[in-house]
Amino acid sequence: MNASVISTQFADPIHDAQQAFRGLLAATSRPGTIVTIPLPIASPAPLSPTLAAIGLTLLDDATPVWLDPILIQEPIRQYLLFNTGARVVTQPDSAAFAFFAKARNLPDFRVFPRGTPSYPDRSATLVVQVPLLAGGRPVSLRGPGIESVVSVEPAGLPDGFWDRWNENAANYPIGIDMILADACSIMSLPRTVKASF
Numbered sequence: 431m432n433a434s435v436i437s438t439q440f441a442d443p444i445h446d447a448q449q450a451f452r453g454l455l456a457a458t459s460r461p462g463t464i465v466t467i468p469l470p471i472a473s474p475a476p477l478s479p480t481l482a483a484i485g486l487t488l489l490d491d492a493t494p495v496w497l498d499p500i501l502i503q504e505p506i507r508q509y510l511l512f513n514t515g516a517r518v519v520t521q522p523d524s525a526a527f528a529f530f531a532k533a534r535n536l537p538d539f540r541v542f543p544r545g546t547p548s549y550p551d552r553s554a555t556l557v558v559q560v561p562l563l564a565g566g567r568p569v570s571l572r573g574p575g576i577e578s579v580v581s582v583e584p585a586g587l588p589d590g591f592w593d594r595w596n597e598n599a600a601n602y603p604i605g606i607d608m609i610l611a612d613a614c615s616i617m618s619l620p621r622t623v624k625a626s627f
Contacts, residue, residue, distance in 0.1 A: 491515030496525035
């Protein structure tokens with residue numbers, strides 16, 4: 431792999447990273463809202479620029495990360511290690527973050543840390559690439575951060591996803607959180623949010 435790609439971050443590393451972090455905070459505080467974030471100049475395929483931006487923003491040497499079978503490649507591991515210090519783990523139950531190149535690869539959420547009633551923060555966040563954050567089956571979301579209801583329609587989610595999501599939400603305060611990403615934008619699904627059709 432080209433060393434210049436390994437070291438590539440944002441065009442303006444400090445400013446863009448701050449903007450990306452603010453975008454992630456905005457998405458988390460307003461579940462179901464589509465937020466555009468700055469993207470790095472390059473990222474090692476098949477790690478999309480949006481997933482790379484999330485990794486550059488949220489990962490550090492204290493955040494073990496698990497990669498799905500598409501992403502578990504040496505150039506991607508080197509990219510994340512060089513730019514964030516994050517170590518890639520092989521067992522999902524050791525991950526603070528898990529990255530997926532395709533939503534169809536999502537396993538049972540329970541293979542990831544879901545925290546405990548005493549320590550709900552010891553759970554994983556799943557970062558999932560989808561084709562588009564619009565154009566899929568419309569779903570209504572309710573929960574904290576949503577004034578009444580918000581309609582979302584991310585495309586490319588596997589069959590039964592929203593049923594699985596509601597099972598996850600029903601176990602609050604434990605459970606996983608999720609960030610959906612398309613080519614340039616993100617949408618947050620915290621475990622506090624429930625879906626209806």
